[in-house]
Amino acid sequence: MSHARQHGRDHWPIRQHKRGACPTLPPRARAVAHWAAGTPALPVLIVFLIVLVDLAGGTGRVWLPLLAAGPALAAAISRPAGVLGVGLLASLLGAAIGVRHGMPASELTAVLAALVTVALAGTLASALRGRRERVLAAVRSVAETAQHALLKPVPETVGPFQAAVHYSAAAAEARIGGDLYALIPTPYGVRMIVGDVRGKGLPAVGTAALVLGVFREAAYDEPDLLDVVCRIERSLARNLGHDDFVTAVVAGYPEPGRLEVVNCGHAPPLLVRGTEVVPVDPDRPAPPLGLRALSGESPGLQVVSFTEGDQLLFYTDGVTEARDADREFYPLAEGLARHLCDEPARTLAALHQELLDHVGGRLHDDAALLLLRKPVAAAGAADAGGLALTGSPAVLPLAVRPEPVVDGAFDDREGAV
Structure with missing residues (x-):
């Protein structure tokens, strides 16, 4: 998975000291040291910089109100104790500057009252920010767990394939979204699905x-494989609203050299053979999952040769519809050709980085990439299915057959995750 895994910790580091490293301090001195350790350096530096400007220019009345910048900045980056520390420091230095320049008591009192008010407001804001950060960390931890359950990590090797997945959710704080993928070995060969749910969020x-x-x-x-698609269609027909649907590509590898693809309104996978990258366009376009009752059309099974050295990239529209500053779409096929190598994980990492560079650093839609590669066996080695692969790697004639008639039968367990 591509996401960072550091969650559930406060953003304020706790400094730990070894026992016996320094002499024991009195309780009051320890309290002062702890308070000083929590005081942020940048706001303190700003406060002292204003004092130095005053000492150099002698214009205390002009610079004195700027001391409030110290506690205001501390509220954004520090704990409440640090904000209070900066506020106290700014108030003491402000009083010293006012006395040094002979400011009237009423004017000095008003300025100091403003500094104290800013410090107290900043302390409250810091406390609320810390609470929100802890709640967000907890939510992200739950989302991380949900992602592991929903989008299970794909191992580097699945059946006869090398595999890699890269997923990015548009809601970065949640880390999960509406794109989906799965790659599993079954008694009928390795099967996979990549899809995109209409909409975002929960x-x-x-x-x-x-x-x-x-x-x-x-x-x-x-x-x-068409029966697998039927099961999904029937379940969605009962559980989705009239305007909801899912575009998806379902594929299977039942025997050596034979790849079956069922495309339900999704972007065509990209087949890499040698240095050529070609889309596997469906011969008979089918509606997305959940809309078959409206169109009356059924998907067909497409058969493509998939031999040693071939690679197949599945993706969602969050990749191909990503735009740069000039509103140009990301050229996925060209990018895949540039970064192609024998390690799917490296290929996807390079593709994802180029995609981020293309959009300026942040995606605005969920994006999923799933890359399969059939490794090249040693000379004379048999294929994983027990048959030696011979002959030309050219694409087999594409076979399309209609989906069987869907009856009303449905297993009650279909909705279980």
Whole structure:
């Protein structure tokens, strides 16, 4: 997975000291030392800089109100104790500057009252910010756990394939979104799905969980890949609203050299053979999952040769619809050709970094990339299925057959994740 895993900790580091490293201090001195350790350096530096400017220029009445910048900045980066420390320091130095320049008592009192007010308000803001950060850390930790359950990590090797996944959610704080993927070995070969749920947020996450739950069960139960798609379609028809749908590509590798693809309104995967990158466009376009009842059209099964050295990239529209400052889409096929190598993880890492550079650092839609590679076996070695691969790596004739008639039967377990 591509996300950082550091969660659940406050943003204020706790300094730990070894016992016996320094002589024991009296309780009051320890309290002062602890308070000083929590005082941020930058706001203190700003306060002293204002004092130095006053000493150099002798214009205390002009610079004195700027001392409030110290506690105001501390409120954004420090703990409440640090804000109070900076506020106290600014107030003491402000009083000294006022007395030094002979400011009237009423004017000096007003300025000091303003400094104290800013310090107290900053302390409250710092406390509220710390509370929100702790809540956000807890929410992100829960989201991280949900992501592991929903989008399980893909191992480097699945069946006869090398595999890698890179996923980025548009809601970076949540770390999960409406894109989905799964890659699992089954009694009928390795099967996979990559999809994109209409919408974002929690409703999209719930729909993605439903699709993945049905897929993981049906992929083990159904010998025919089209029956797997049927199971997902029936489940979505009962659980989605009229305007909801899921675009998806479901694929399977039932035997050496044969890759089956069912495309339901999704972007076509990119097949890499040698140095050529070509899209696997469906011969018979089908509607997204959840909309079949409206269109009356059923997807077909497309068969493509997939031999040693070939690679196949599945992706969602968050990748191809990413725009730069000039509103130009990201050229995924060209980027894949530039960064292609024998290690799928390295290829996807380079692609993702180039994608971030293209959009200026942050994606505005969920983006998922799943790359498969059929390793090149040693000379004379048999394929994982027990058959030696021979002949040209050219694409097999694409076979399309209609989906079987969908009856009303449905396993009650389909919705389980």
